[in-house]
Structures are given as C-alpha cells and as structure tokens.
Amino acid sequence: MKTKEQQEAEFRSFAVAQRESLRRYAYLLCGDWYEADDIVQKSLTKMFAAWKRVEPGGAPAYVRKIVTNVYISHRRLSWVRRERTSAELPTRQLDRPQEEVDVRLEVVAALERLPARQRATLVLRYWEQLSVDETATAMGCSTGTVKSQSSKGLRKLKELLTESAVLARA
Incomplete structure (x- = not known):
C-alpha cells in the first residue's frame, strides 16, 4: 500500500x-485562457480528491471527463458568464498576413457560439480525436447522444463558418 506522500508525489x-x-483542451472548450486555467485548477483539485480510487492507466481520460464536466457546469452558472448579449456581433479586421491564423481564429470564434455540449462533443471528437465511445465516456452520456450532438454541432458550425466566409476560402 502506498503512503500518503507517495500518492501525493504520483x-x-x-x-x-x-x-x-x-x-x-479547456481553452478550446471555453475560448478564454483565464477561464481555462480556472477549469483546469478545479479539475485537478477534484482529481486529487479521487486520486486513490483512479487507475493510473485511466487517469488521463478520467481527468478529461472532469474538465468537460467542470466546463459544462461553468456554462450553466450565470455569474460565471461574463458575455453580454447583443443583436449584432462585433466585427474586427485582423491585420495578420497569415491567412491560416485568421481561419483558425474564425473557427475558434464559431466554436464559442455553439452550445456547451455540442462544443465539448466536437472538441473531443475532432480535436482530441476520440472515438464515439471514448467521447461518450468522457462526457458521461450515450453514444447516440454523442452522434446527435456531433451532427447538430457540425451543422451549426458549418452555418457559422459559411456566414464568415471561411468555407469559401478553404
């Protein structure tokens, strides 16, 4: 049996x-580095509390599930949301010569406009490259939910990117 000091060191x-x-991963979910830091800190705190019960091989997947749940909880809490609603989106011109950077920023901006579960599903499936089953495990839902959230999220993302003309440049 491991001592408390050994567990803490691990x-x-x-x-x-x-x-x-x-x-x-948290940044891709929330779109804000400061909030991503908060999410990761809360997740690691929760992970530490459960560390004795976690199998070492499953720890990365387990902590990713915690990050996903903390992110979704953040979105549900109205006081955490600092965005202000507006009828029009702000437009800004980026003075960057690299078109790929602009495209990446537009994709991240479009991701920010998706509902939390759709965004988490897309990031897990296509950024983290998890299978449908692995994504379902990470999100604590069924594979059918992952498939429907992926479908809805991709459709909405395509609409948003068509509006911003990213797809026309690709």
Whole structure:
C-alpha cells in the first residue's frame, strides 16, 4: 500500500505532465485562457480528491471527463458568464498576413457560439480525436447522444463558418 506522500508525489507528477494538454483542451472548450486555467485548477483539485480510487492507466481520460464536466457546469452558472448579449456581433479586421491564423481564429470564434455540449462533443471528437465511445465516456452520456450532438454541432458550425466566409476560402 502506498503512503500518503507517495500518492501525493504520483499525483504531482501526473498534474505537471497533463497540465498543458488539459489547459489547451479547456481553452478550446471555453475560448478564454483565464477561464481555462480556472477549469483546469478545479479539475485537478477534484482529481486529487479521487486520486486513490483512479487507475493510473485511466487517469488521463478520467481527468478529461472532469474538465468537460467542470466546463459544462461553468456554462450553466450565470455569474460565471461574463458575455453580454447583443443583436449584432462585433466585427474586427485582423491585420495578420497569415491567412491560416485568421481561419483558425474564425473557427475558434464559431466554436464559442455553439452550445456547451455540442462544443465539448466536437472538441473531443475532432480535436482530441476520440472515438464515439471514448467521447461518450468522457462526457458521461450515450453514444447516440454523442452522434446527435456531433451532427447538430457540425451543422451549426458549418452555418457559422459559411456566414464568415471561411468555407469559401478553404
């Protein structure tokens, strides 16, 4: 049996190894680096509380599920949302010579406009490249829900990107 100090050391090395990956994943979900840091911190805190019960091989998938759940909870809490609704989206011109950077920014902006579950599904499936089953496990839902959320999310993302003319450039 491992001592408390050994468990803490194992968790510390796990957290250091996973933090940047989790931060990027959380950013893709929420679109804000500061909120991503908050999500990762809360997730690692929850992970530490469950560390004794987690199998080492399943820890990365388990913590990704926690990040997904914390993100969705953040979206449900009205006080966490700092966005203001508006009838029109702000338009800004990016002065960047690299068109690929502009396209990537537009895709991230379009992702931000999707509902939380659709966004989480798309990021898990197509950014993290998880299978339908793995995504369902990470989100704590059925494979049918993953498929329907993927379908709806991709359709909405296509609409949003067509409006911004990203698809015309691709």
